[in-house]
Amino acid sequence: MGKLMCVLLLLLSNLFVITASCAANGEASAIGDPGMRRDGLRVAFEAWNFCNGVGQEAPAMGSPRAADCFHLSSKPKHSNTRKHKHKPHHTDTNSLVHKVTKADNKLGVGKPFPGLSPKALNNPDLYAVEKELYLGSLCQVSDTPEPWQFWMLMLKNGNYDSKSGLCPRNGKKVLPFNSSNNFPCFGNGCMNQPILYHQHTTLHKNGTLRGSFSGTYEFNSSTAQNSSYYEVVWEKQIATGSWVFSHKLRTSKNYPWLMLYLRADATKGYSGGYPYDTRGMLKTLPESPNFKVRLSLDIKQGGGPKSQFYLIDIGSCWKNNGAPCDGDLLTDVTRYSEMIINPETPAWCSPTSIRNCPPFHITPNNTKIHRNDTINFPYGAYHYYCAPGNAQHLQEPYSSCDPYSNPQAQELVQLLPHPVWAEYGYPTKQGEGWVGDGRTWELDVGGLSSRLYFYQDPGTTPARRIWTSLDVGTEIFVTDKAELAEWTLSNFDVILT
Ligand SMILES: *[C@@H]1O[C@H](CO)[C@@H](O)[C@H](O)[C@H]1NC(C)=O
Ligand SMILES: *[C@@H]1O[C@H](CO)[C@@H](O)[C@H](O)[C@H]1NC(C)=O
Ligand SMILES: *[C@@H]1O[C@H](CO)[C@@H](O)[C@H](O)[C@H]1NC(C)=O
Ligand SMILES: *[C@@H]1O[C@H](CO)[C@@H](O)[C@H](O)[C@H]1NC(C)=O
Ligand SMILES: *[C@@H]1O[C@H](CO)[C@@H](O)[C@H](O)[C@H]1NC(C)=O
Ligand SMILES: *[C@@H]1O[C@H](CO)[C@@H](O)[C@H](O)[C@H]1NC(C)=O
Numbered sequence: 092m093g094k095l096m097c098v099l100l101l102l103l104s105n106l107f108v109i110t111a112s113c114a115a116n117g118e119a120s121a122i123g124d125p126g127m128r129r130d131g132l133r134v135a136f137e138a139w140n141f142c143n144g145v146g147q148e149a150p151a152m153g154s155p156r157a158a159d160c161f162h163l164s165s166k167p168k169h170s171n172t173r174k175h176k177h178k179p180h181h182t183d184t185n186s187l188v189h190k191v192t193k194a195d196n197k198l199g200v201g202k203p204f205p206g207l208s209p210k211a212l213n214n215p216d217l218y219a220v221e222k223e224l225y226l227g228s229l230c231q232v233s234d235t236p237e238p239w240q241f242w243m244l245m246l247k248n249g250n251y252d253s254k255s256g257l258c259p260r261n262g263k264k265v266l267p268f269n270s271s272n273n274f275p276c277f278g279n280g281c282m283n284q285p286i287l288y289h290q291h292t293t294l295h296k297n298g299t300l301r302g303s304f305s306g307t308y309e310f311n312s313s314t315a316q317n318s319s320y321y322e323v324v325w326e327k328q329i330a331t332g333s334w335v336f337s338h339k340l341r342t343s344k345n346y347p348w349l350m351l352y353l354r355a356d357a358t359k360g361y362s363g364g365y366p367y368d369t370r371g372m373l374k375t376l377p378e379s380p381n382f383k384v385r386l387s388l389d390i391k392q393g394g395g396p397k398s399q400f401y402l403i404d405i406g407s408c409w410k411n412n413g414a415p416c417d418g419d420l421l422t423d424v425t426r427y428s429e430m431i432i433n434p435e436t437p438a439w440c441s442p443t444s445i446r447n448c449p450p451f452h453i454t455p456n457n458t459k460i461h462r463n464d465t466i467n468f469p470y471g472a473y474h475y476y477c478a479p480g481n482a483q484h485l486q487e488p489y490s491s492c493d494p495y496s497n498p499q500a501q502e503l504v505q506l507l508p509h510p511v512w513a514e515y516g517y518p519t520k521q522g523e524g525w526v527g528d529g530r531t532w533e534l535d536v537g538g539l540s541s542r543l544y545f546y547q548d549p550g551t552t553p554a555r556r557i558w559t560s561l562d563v564g565t566e567i568f569v570t571d572k573a574e575l576a577e578w579t580l581s582n583f584d585v586i587l588t
C-alpha cells in the first residue's frame with residue numbers, strides 16, 4: 092500500500108508531498124525528516140569542550156554553533172534576476188534558498204542577535220546555547236505534533252586541563268587543581284574550540300545537492316599534515332533517496348581524544364548531556380519500549396583500537412529518585428547506553444571484574460541474572476558499566492563514572508555485540524556492522540533499553556525512560572598515534588511502535 096501510494100504521488104504531485112508520503116509508509120516516525128529523504132535539508136553543527144561547554148571561542152570563528160538549512164524553490168528558468176540576500180543557485184527549475192547566512196554562522200560573544208539575553212552577550216557558554224535557539228528559529232519546520240529544527244552534528248574535544256577550573260565535579264563547581272589522573276592535555280589552551288569551515292549546500296546541474304562542515308583543532312600549527320581533522324559532507328540526488336552523511340574524524344598528538352556524532356535531539360527541553368534548552372529533530376520523544384531505529388551505516392575506516400564506534404548511543408536525563416531532570420546539576424544524572432561495534436573493544440566486565448558490570452542482566456523474558464552468577468551472566472555483552480557519582484545506595488563493588496566530563500553526574504551502560512542482543516536486532520557477533528560490512532539496521536532500541544539496568548534509589552518509582560538524544564558516530568578514546576575513522580550514515584529514522 093505504502094509503495095503504491097509513492098508511485099502515484101510521484102506522477103501527480105510536487106516534491107514535498109512525495110517525500111512526506113513515502114516516508115510515512117504507514118508507520119509513525121518520531122523525527123521531522125523520516126529516513127533523511129527531505130530535499131530541504133536542516134542540519135546544524137555544535138562543538139563541545141570536555142564538560143559539554145564552550146569555555147573560550149576559537150579566534151575569528153564565533154560561537155561554535157552553525158547551521159545549513161534551505162528550501163528548494165521551483166521557478167521558471169531565468170525568472171529570478173533581482174539581487175537577493177540569500178543568493179539562489181539555479182539548475183533547470185529549482186533553486187536553493189538558504190535560511191542561515193554566513194554572518195549568522197559567525198555570530199560570537201559580544202555580537203547581539205534577535206532574542207539574545209543580556210546575561211549571555213559576553214558569556215561564551217550561555218551565548219552558544221542561545222545561538223542554537225536562534226539558528227533553530229531560522230531553520231524551524233512546522234509539523235505535528237511539534238515543529239522541529241535540524242539534525243545535529245556534534246564534535247567534542249576530550250582534552251581536559253584540570254588547572255582551567257572549567258569543569259564541575261558531578262555538577263559541583265571545583266577550583267583549579269593539579270590532576271593525578273591521566274587526562275590528555277598538552278598544556279595551556281588544550282580545551283580549545285575548533286576551526287570550522289562551511290560549504291553551504293549547493294545544487295549541481297546533474298541534480299546533486301551537496302554541502303559540508305569541516306575543520307581542525309590545530310589552529311596554531313603549521314604541520315597541517317598531522318593535524319586533527321573532522322569533516323561531514325552531506326549529499327543527495329534531488330527528489331530521490333536519502334541524504335548520505337559522510338564523516339571523517341582524525342586524532343592527532345595534541346588532540347588524542349575526539350568524538351563526532353550525528354544526533355537526533357529533542358526539539359526543546361534538555362537533550363542528552365546538555366542541561367539547557369536545545370533544538371533538534373525529535374518531534375516526538377521516544378519512550379522505552381515503544382520505538383525502533385532504522386539506519387544504514389557503512390564504516391570505511393575504523394579509527395584504530397580505541398575507536399568506540401557507537402551503533403547508536405542513546406542519551407537522557409533523570410534523577411536517582413526517578414524524577415525527570417529539572418536543571419539542578421547536583422541531582423540531575425545524564426544516562427547513556429551505547430553499543431560499541433569495534434571488534435577490538437574488549438569486555439572490561441568479566442567474572443573477575445564484576446565492578447565493571449551492571450548489577451544484573453535482564454533477559455527478553457524479564458529474568459534477572461545477577462553478575463555474581465558466573466554460569467549465566469553474559470559478561471561478554473558488556474564493555475563497561477559505571478555508576479552515577481552522586482548515587483547513595485550502590486551495590487559493592489562498583490566503578491564510578493568520570494565526574495568531570497558532563498555538566499552533571501552521569502551513568503553509562505556500554506554494550507558489545509553478543510548473542511543476548513539478537514532479540515533486538517543488534518549485532519550478535521564481533522565484527523558485525525564493522526569495516527566492510529555496511530548494513531541497514533532495524534534496531535529495537537526501545538525494547539533493549541527497557542531491559543537495561545540503570546541505578547535508582549531503593550523504593551522509588553521507576554523513571555520513565557524517555558530518550559532526548561539518539562546518535563551514531565565514534566569516540567576515539569586517547570590514542571597514542573593519529574587515527575582516522577571514516578563512515579557514512581543514511582536512511583536514519585525513529586519509528587514509534
Ligand atoms: C600545581 O603544581 C604546581 C607545581 O607543583 C604548583 O606550582 C601549582 O601551584 C599547583 N597548582 C594548583 C592549582 O594546585
Ligand atoms: C595558540 O597560540 C596562542 C598565542 O601563542 C596561545 O595563547 C594559545 O594558547 C594557543 N592555543 C592553542 C590551542 O595552542
Ligand atoms: C554531479 O556533479 C558534481 C559537480 O560537478 C559532481 O561532483 C558529482 O559527483 C556529480 N554527481 C553525480 C551523481 O554524477
Ligand atoms: C607526521 O607524522 C609522521 C609519522 O606519524 C612523521 O613521519 C612526519 O614527520 C610528521 N609530519 C609532520 C609535518 O609533522
Ligand atoms: C527465560 O529465558 C531463559 C534464557 O534466556 C531461560 O533459561 C528461562 O527458562 C526462561 N524463563 C521463563 C520463565 O520462560
Ligand atoms: C549474589 O548477589 C546477590 C545480591 O547481592 C546475593 O543475594 C547472593 O547471595 C550472591 N550470591 C553469591 C553466590 O555470592
